[in-house]
Amino acid sequence: MAKINSLDVFSLGAIDQLSGQFSVPGDKSISHRSIIFGSIAKGITQIKGFLRSEDCLATLKVMQDLGVDIIDDGIEIVINGVGLNGLKAPKHDLDCGNAGTAMRLLSGLLAAQKFNATLTGDESLSGRPMGRVIKPLTQMGASIDSIDFKAPLKFSYKQKLAPIHYISPIASAQVKSAILIAGLYVDGTTSVTEPNKSRDHTETMLKGFGCDVHIDGLTISVQGKPDLAGQKIEVPADISSAAFFMVLGLCHPQADFVIKNVSINPTRDGVIKILKAMGGRLTMDNIKNQAGEQVADIRVQSSELIGIDIPHELIPSAIDEFPVLFVAAALATGRTTLTGAEELRHKESDRIKVMVDGLKLLGIECSEQPDGAVIHGGQLQSGLVDGHGDHRCAMSFLLAGTLSQGQEIAVKGCHNIGTSFPEFFDLVKSLGIQVNQPIPVITIDGPSGVGKGTTCALVAEQLGWHLLDSGSIYRALALKVMKASIDTKDEALLIETAKSLQLSFTVADDGTTQIKLDGEVVNEQLRSEACGDMASKIAPIPAIRQALFIRQKAFQRHPGLVADGRDMGTVVFKSAPLKVFLTANAEERAKRRHKQLKLKGVDVKIRALLEDIEARDFRDSTRKVAPLVPAADAHVIDTSDLSIKQVLAQIMNLVEQNVKV
Missing domain, CATH: 3.40.50.300 (P-loop containing nucleotide triphosphate hydrolases)
Incomplete structure (x- = not known):
């Protein structure tokens, strides 16, 4: 599909039945980390199943700009790792595009380098808060200049970093990862304690590359100056991408299909637990371990969802899936209540506001809360909603259109779908769902x-x-x-x-x-x-x-x-x-x-x-x-x-x- 403009409007048609089996693209979080860790390891790292989204390709390009030889033949990524101290000063600013994960993880990497560098991003990324990583990195001794703790972030080398034990006020894998990556370059032990467990891809992958990682409850520690060695990595399918089709199938009256080889990492499976609590019929088959990550085939069957009070302990492990969970709540019977998810206001958009505003326009009774929302299930009506450039909100609204019983739901602000799911429209078409660009x-x-x-x-x-x-x-x-x-x-x-x-x-x-x-x-x-x-x-x-x-x-x-x-x-x-x-x-x-x-x-x-x-x-x-x-x-x-x-x-x-x- 041609590059999408922010004013382009899309809608999806209805479909009588959903069946068969299919796959979704590789996990975005794992793809980002595999490029970074493969680059600072010694030797060759081979990556299969890499997500070639705009976000992940931005990370790949940044590592190339830092002097790492990375070859992509379209099937496999091959990285000639330069080791911890082999990165080179970039010749220009490092562009993270729309990738918040890239900017926050790379902040931990660049904070420890003995050269100057600047991280930039697009308009959306430049408006997102980076203070949550700047503050702990500064405590370690990093010199990071910014305006109001937002990009561009300018890193200058002034002193060696020192290890810290950081008590994080939020459960954030990006904050944790930035600190742990910086901790790879210090003498001694760097540790992070979280209020709740966030996704653990960083510590899992660092172990695989040979780092000494210690986990004690909610505290994760790394020993500095490890000898990281190149690995062979097979990236599983992204549960965040699979979540769109889980909700589609559960809310569709005639659905029974299988999504293949999806990551069901226990720190990422909150969406499955929430949907099951709502009455969703989701079954895991062929469960296995793949490169330290648990994966499974997920069978999705039509269900009668009911509203629930979403448990607080599941929020960190479902934080990226809430836009489509809002759609599930809108189509469920009864009331769904979400609290304790203030983090959603600091994503690619204020996801609470974007989703609530959109659902209201589509006839759903719902309201914002400071840290969540209350949604009363109902019947979706026709309307135009704005994804505000947030890929997950846009895709959620689009699939709502397929579930709207003939009401046309048009969506603008779809231009960043490619940041996480470049094959979204192709996959939708392969399922028999018509992709439309309505006459304006x-x-x-x-x-x-x-x-x-x-x-x-x-x-x-x-x-x-x-x-x-x-x-x-x-x-x-x-x-x-x-x-x-x-x-x-x-x-x-x-x-x-x-x-x-x-x-x-x-x-x-x-x-x-x-x-x-x-x-x-x-x-x-x-x-x-x-x-x-x-x-x-x-x-x-x-x-x-x-x-x-x-x-x-x-x-x-x-x-x-x-x-x-x-x-x-x-x-x-x-x-x-x-x-x-x-x-x-x-x-x-x-x-x-x-x-x-x-x-x-x-x-x-x-x-x-x-x-x-x-x-x-x-x-x-x-x-x-x-x-x-x-x-x-x-x-x-x-x-x-x-x-x-x-x-x-x-x-x-x-x-x-x-x-x-």
């Missing part, structure tokens, strides 16, 4: 007299997109009803009329939209007050709205659609990447309408127009079906004191920020 829609809703029609036509003209004046559809039906003298109480006849409505939109030579009903140009008739009143009366009837709903969706054609209406963003195109709601005070709208009518030679008092507008606003905003209100994610623009040119400028600015044109 810009919805512009609001009451009459706010400038919707003119503005929408100008936006569509500038973009070269199709235009839908949805109000004309309702007005056309209203005109048909009036011409045929149909009783508005005869719902069956109204519905039949709606289904057979012959309506077309064409662009006239002067650039205006020409509307034809049964072959007759009806623009002026549709704008009459009588037609508007009739449209407002029949629009709330649910069966009529459903009949015209399908007609409106058909206007979504390449290259894009600008939809003008009253419920375009709240009902018809809920997954639109940009929703705008225009408003203006009733007095200003009455003045505008009075001016229009006066130009047409119609004599009407402003007071009468004002009363009519206020009555219609009340009726439209309080109706039970599709009330006239802004979508939760709409951009509201008050046009009372703005010209059409100013409104257009604001909307085109929003287009640039939110839509890939």
Whole structure:
């Protein structure tokens, strides 16, 4: 797949059945560490199953920039290790991309070197907190300059590091690993004590490379100056990547499949324990030891999940899987409560906020807590959610779309999926799930007299997109009803009329939209007050709205659609990447309408127009079906004191920020 832009929007289709067996890519945590430890060991290290994600490749590139000879033939990584003291000063800054693991682990490595170096990252990584590794490394004697404890991190050699016993305030494998890696370069013993056990890939792999590692409960110690020797490493499948498909299978009504050779390291299997506690049918087969890591084939079967209070002791071992666990909770019966997971606010995004905000937009009742969330299971609704560049949040929302029972869930902010799971879309396709890039829609809703029609036509003209004046559809039906003298109480006849409505939109030579009903140009008739009143009366009837709903969706054609209406963003195109709601005070709208009518030679008092507008606003905003209100994610623009040119400028600015044109 071509490189994904931050404004690209994706959605996944539904699938009737999930079966068979498949694999997910290699473990990201193990891949990072295998490159680092293989580089500072002596001799050859061979790595199979390495995760060729953007994050892990960033670590590989940094080690090459530090003078290590690393060859990747696409099947196996071969590292000619230089030993503890063989790294060379880099010729330029070392770019970690989006990889927080890389930056924190490499901080421990660079803190101990006798040369200067700088670690940089992308915009997302540069906003993440690094104080948690800077502070203990500084206690060891490292010199690290930063602004507000964030990247770029500048390392300068001033003195040899000294061993410490660090009492960590959080259970973090990255903090622990940074300290232990720095401890490899000191004389004596370096140790870390955690409040809870975090993932143990670092200590497990260091043992395999020949380091003297001692574990005493929650305290891990390493002896400095070890002779690390190159190894053969086979990286197992990543449980974090497998977790997406565990939740997909458990929440799907017809699923029974096997994920092969997944790491079930006891410090990483919290997601399995949580899903089992929720009633998930997960079975481990072919359990074996692979390069010091426990692996298994995981059978996933459809289940009826129930909400639970997630045990605190399982949080460290499931910390990366919570985005997709939020989706599981949203589809479970009852309430799921998570507390004690404040760490989630310091990942690639504030994952608590991103997931809660997204689930709310999709109709799920949930709320943020300072260190977690409360989620009430329900039915997912259509909508557009933002992954905010967080790969795990984006993939979680995408798979929610497959489980939404036909509701389209579109996701933007997917551009960092490749940092951990570059084969995600390929694997999804191989399972028979359709990957879509929806035709973009810009919805512009609001009451009459706010400038919707003119503005929408100008936006569509500038973009070269199709235009839908949805109000004309309702007005056309209203005109048909009036011409045929149909009783508005005869719902069956109204519905039949709606289904057979012959309506077309064409662009006239002067650039205006020409509307034809049964072959007759009806623009002026549709704008009459009588037609508007009739449209407002029949629009709330649910069966009529459903009949015209399908007609409106058909206007979504390449290259894009600008939809003008009253419920375009709240009902018809809920997954639109940009929703705008225009408003203006009733007095200003009455003045505008009075001016229009006066130009047409119609004599009407402003007071009468004002009363009519206020009555219609009340009726439209309080109706039970599709009330006239802004979508939760709409951009509201008050046009009372703005010209059409100013409104257009604001909307085109929003287009640039939110839509890939």
